[in-house]
Amino acid sequence: MPAPVDVAFVRALVVEVDRFHLRDRGLRRSQSALKAKLESGAALSDEETAAYLSAVRLYFSGFAREAQAHLRDIERRLAKVSQLQFNLTAERGVAARRVEIAQGVLSKLAELRDE
Numbered sequence: 001m002p003a004p005v006d007v008a009f010v011r012a013l014v015v016e017v018d019r020f021h022l023r024d025r026g027l028r029r030s031q032s033a034l035k036a037k038l039e040s041g042a043a044l045s046d047e048e049t050a051a052y053l054s055a056v057r058l059y060f061s062g063f064a065r066e067a068q069a070h071l072r073d074i075e076r077r078l079a080k081v082s083q084l085q086f087n088l089t090a091e092r093g094v095a096a097r098r099v100e101i102a103q104g105v106l107s108k109l110a111e112l113r114d115e
Contacts, residue, residue: 005049011038017056027055 014035022028034052037044 005053007038007044010034010044010049010052013053013056014038022059024055024059027059030055 014031017027017031018035022031030052034044034048037048
């Protein structure tokens, strides 16, 4: 049997979880019930605490997986953008060099005309 959880820890967790817009009805109900119980000063049973902690773990595990997938997608897209920027910078260098060469030839032609 797990050791009892410190009430101060549960209270802090309830405050932290309360900062989120919860989409899961079960967690919202559990959150509201535990919050009301803590505010009333009533003792928390081990079963209530375990159920709440389990609901929080389940919800935020999914939340973390979703956020990690989103982060991986953003990192992948940033890598593409970085590669595209690198390629365009190289292409710009080639184009600038071609302009420089063409201007050099035109400059020489202008010199011949002026002689």
